Amino acid sequence: MPLTLYELAGADPDLRFSPxxxxxxxxxxxxGLEFETVPWLFTEKHRLxxxxxxxxxxxxxxxxxxxDSWTIARYLEETYxxxxxxxxxxxxxxxxHFFKFWSETVLYPAVARLIVSDIHDCLDEKDKGYxxxxxxxxxxxxxxxxxxxxxxxxxxxHDLLTPLRKTLHEQSFLCGxxxxxxxxxxxSAFQWARCCSTFELLSPEDEVAEWRERISGLFGxxxxxxxxxxxxx
Amino acid sequence: MPLTLYELAGADPDLRFSPxxxxxxxxxxxxGLEFETVPWLFTEKHRLxxxxxxxxxxxxxxxxxxxDSWTIARYLEETYxxxxxxxxxxxxxxxxHFFKFWSETVLYPAVARLIVSDIHDCLDEKDKGYxxxxxxxxxxxxxxxxxxxxxxxxxxxHDLLTPLRKTLHEQSFLCGxxxxxxxxxxxSAFQWARCCSTFELLSPEDEVAEWRERISGLFGxxxxxxxxxxxxx
Numbered sequence: 001m002p003l004t005l006y007e008l009a010g011a012d013p014d015l016r017f018s019p020x021x022x023x024x025x026x027x028x029x030x031x032g033l034e035f036e037t038v039p040w041l042f043t044e045k046h047r048l049x050x051x052x053x054x055x056x057x058x059x060x061x062x063x064x065x066x067x068d069s070w071t072i073a074r075y076l077e078e079t080y081x082x083x084x085x086x087x088x089x090x091x092x093x094x095x096x097h098f099f100k101f102w103s104e105t106v107l108y109p110a111v112a113r114l115i116v117s118d119i120h121d122c123l124d125e126k127d128k129g130y131x132x133x134x135x136x137x138x139x140x141x142x143x144x145x146x147x148x149x150x151x152x153x154x155x156x157x158h159d160l161l162t163p164l165r166k167t168l169h170e171q172s173f174l175c176g177x178x179x180x181x182x183x184x185x186x187x188s189a190f191q192w193a194r195c196c197s198t199f200e201l202l203s204p205e206d207e208v209a210e211w212r213e214r215i216s217g218l219f220g221x222x223x224x225x226x227x228x229x230x231x232x233x
Numbered sequence: 234m235p236l237t238l239y240e241l242a243g244a245d246p247d248l249r250f251s252p253x254x255x256x257x258x259x260x261x262x263x264x265g266l267e268f269e270t271v272p273w274l275f276t277e278k279h280r281l282x283x284x285x286x287x288x289x290x291x292x293x294x295x296x297x298x299x300x301d302s303w304t305i306a307r308y309l310e311e312t313y314x315x316x317x318x319x320x321x322x323x324x325x326x327x328x329x330h331f332f333k334f335w336s337e338t339v340l341y342p343a344v345a346r347l348i349v350s351d352i353h354d355c356l357d358e359k360d361k362g363y364x365x366x367x368x369x370x371x372x373x374x375x376x377x378x379x380x381x382x383x384x385x386x387x388x389x390x391h392d393l394l395t396p397l398r399k400t401l402h403e404q405s406f407l408c409g410x411x412x413x414x415x416x417x418x419x420x421s422a423f424q425w426a427r428c429c430s431t432f433e434l435l436s437p438e439d440e441v442a443e444w445r446e447r448i449s450g451l452f453g454x455x456x457x458x459x460x461x462x463x464x465x466x
Contacts, residue, residue, distance in 0.1 A: 085324065087324060088321070088322035088323060088324030088325055089321035089322035089324065089325050090321060090408075090409045090410070090411070091318065091320060091321030091322065091325035091329075091408045091409060091411075091413040091415070092321055092322050092324035092325040092328060093409060094325075094404060094406065094407065094408040094409025094410075094413070094415075095325060095328040095329055095332055095407065095408055095409075095413070095415050096324075096328055097400050097403060097404060097409075098332065098396055098397065098400040098407055098415070099328055099331065099332075101395070101396035101399040101400050102335065102396040105395050105396050105399070106396065162334070162338050163331055163334035163335040163338050163339065164331065166334040166338070167330050167331040167334050170330060171327060171330060173327065174327065174328065174331055175323075175324045175327040175328055176323045176324060176326060176327025176328075176330075177323070177327075178323070180324040180327070180328070182324070182327075182328045182331070
């Protein structure tokens, strides 16, 4: 029986943009596992009840429901040890844990402030109210005001990427000469932006952009061919 | 023949504080290798001539002179593969490379801005002129002005440590349940401050401080017992 991945979807059910879901989708293809995806909306928490909580990604493997992307990645690595590694070894997993927290506290919030009004615009009507209300409470202003000066903030955003850029100047992937879960954690932030916004975060000559294209082209170009708001709207 | 490590020293030749040297000292004891250290001053570039450049750390292994802390760590891992691992695997080394660049572009500059005038004060008289001139050019102000408002900047410094703190909330070391080279890269920034300054960077209840004490106590308390300016002056 193939695995099932519940993913956040937009008004177009083929539009999948959650960075937490993307990292698991990339992990599944990295490990060569068969899976099907199920579109899910923010307002459909009841559909995740067997997982004991109300957020995606949720992975269903037979009778086992697993939530939280870090827990899912560890589950995949432990349950399917003979398929290509996501972490490589204990030190690899340990340092990737730091990398996850750096991504989630520094990179993801910076990307969100550049695209959050676009995320809202591609949501299903049923989700728009919840999203606007919860995010405007977080930012203390309207979503359109959060992104209004985004062009001016791009240089500071590019500065935040300095350690990524320096790493990619020395090696092809963040995990070394081959990609690992760390690559997918960061890639998913850019894929989030690419899927739900037409605002370009990177200059084409940036080594981070070159790496993003390398990841987009992996696994038959799975991520690169994903539905985007620019083509779906 | 034991290995020889050239380390930056202060006016007291036993005062060793360079974070780039500390990470190699920690790597050598981690791998259980015998080594002797040689004190070196900024103004003694001629003594490093066989390495083809003028900065420490420099490791001498027989006839081989190796410089640059990342290159030395890789050399140790490849030359002494049977001793405890610094990187664990290719993914471990790959992500630790990012971690090094994050430390060197975010953490180390932030620590330097909190202690740079104290570094100057513990240098040998022969080094003080070079250090003051080169650093004041970098900051565009006197060293004493750089650190003048350091108390007020501590909260922002603590915020920078968020991804470290979140990682250490989940696991004992940055590399997992055992320390690796990534731990030593970050620890060395705190050891730098502890050796040459009495300014305390961390609150004792901070999980980062608890981890710092765990590392200080490793290998018979080698780092914890190191000469500090508070006791040597």
